[in-house]
Amino acid sequence: MNREVVSEAEWLVARKDLLTREKEFNHQRDALSKARRSLPWVKIDKEYVFDGPDGKETLADLFDGRSQLIVYHFMFGPDWEEGCKSCSLLADHFDGANWHLPQRDVTFVAISLAPLPKLDAYKKRMGWRFKWVSSQGNDFNFDYHVSFTKEEEKKNEVYYNYTNGEFISDELPGLSVFYQDEDGNVFHTYSAYARGLDILVGTYNFLDLVPKGRDENPDSTMDWVRRHDQY
């Protein structure tokens, strides 16, 4: 790696040229966010009951009085000993954003299939504050296509990120957004999976600015990631 080293004037020309494209990109991103706000909604009539630090709570309860709910589908299967390491990288970013999300009428929770005591212990080890509830015993993780059954594994076919593909793991990452109206009706407005979650990783945003970039193995992009107490 040996980039051309230039004068300040030449560097500025190159930088401004890139800046034009960066601004175009930001405007594209704003347009995409607008399209998200125009997506139709689906009314949720099924009742899900979660096991959390405040006892048994329904999906409606999780809004905690706000109109919008973001759910991070944290990969932590019932028989896993630890939460997924890449989800843990994302989770290292949750608490900072979560100081500010309530200001915009947003409640944030993580949901996993593992039983609550496992979630509590892992959360304590990692030093996180966000609310984390267990969906063990309900269909939530399966309905939102982030946990997969033994039958799907056997057939080697799963529906993930809006397409059918091969079985990868019994758990995969995702994020879903819900809205609750004044009458208490709950709607599903959005879900994202796979690289749709990329923008939530502030660490990646920083790495996209440095000369070496993310410096990842293209065949296994997150193989450098460890839990923050395991580097």
Added chain:
Amino acid sequence: MKTPPIVSPQKWQAAREQLLVKEKALTRARDALAAERRRMPWLAVEKNYEFYGPKGKASLLDLFEGRRQLIVYRAFFEPGVKGWPEHACVGCSMVADQVAHLAHLNARDTTLAFASRAPQTDIKRVTARMGWEMPWYTITDDFDKDFGVDEWHGTNAFIRDGDNVFRTYFINNRGDEAMGSTWSYLDITALGRQEEWEDSPEGYPQTPTYEWWIWHDEPNTTDEDRPGLVQLRAAQASSKGGDTK
């Protein structure tokens, strides 16, 4: 608020898949931009700069902490910026809140540091109270002027080859938004950032841009005269002090 059409799961899925095509295009466009950044020419840094840090005097080279790459975010925390000496500027504080555990950047041979004009005693007190763990230095010379961050917040990236330091990148204004995941989260919610500039369906809640920003230790976060809002308005009026425009 008039809600969007409420549809069946099948119809929602069709709309979601259409949007996904555009989202994937944007993700690829972002990858392409990052690829261009890696091909930017470098600028040799020939001047010596002196900072004060947690361990005393430090040069720009020392800020790397032995790693190959360095990112310096210039935060406004100094006499004259409202909130002093109890708070850094409200937007810069929000950026600081969103820095994740540093172990991940360090694992990519990259150090992230913050720099301000405030003395170390004030920096230590405020970072401890706010729970921020990144190294935070005091600027003592023309570093801010030379790197475009004397009037406004901004992020500079550097690389070193042995002891030679090169400036590789600089971003400010809305470019700094990419470093904060609060905006990314809000962009996927039904209501968006709920700011006046946004093009949202009719009747969606919207308030003046940025004015919802808080210091996370403010007791009354909705008061009209809360200190964070006063600071933000003062900064916007003076076009100085590090609130994203």
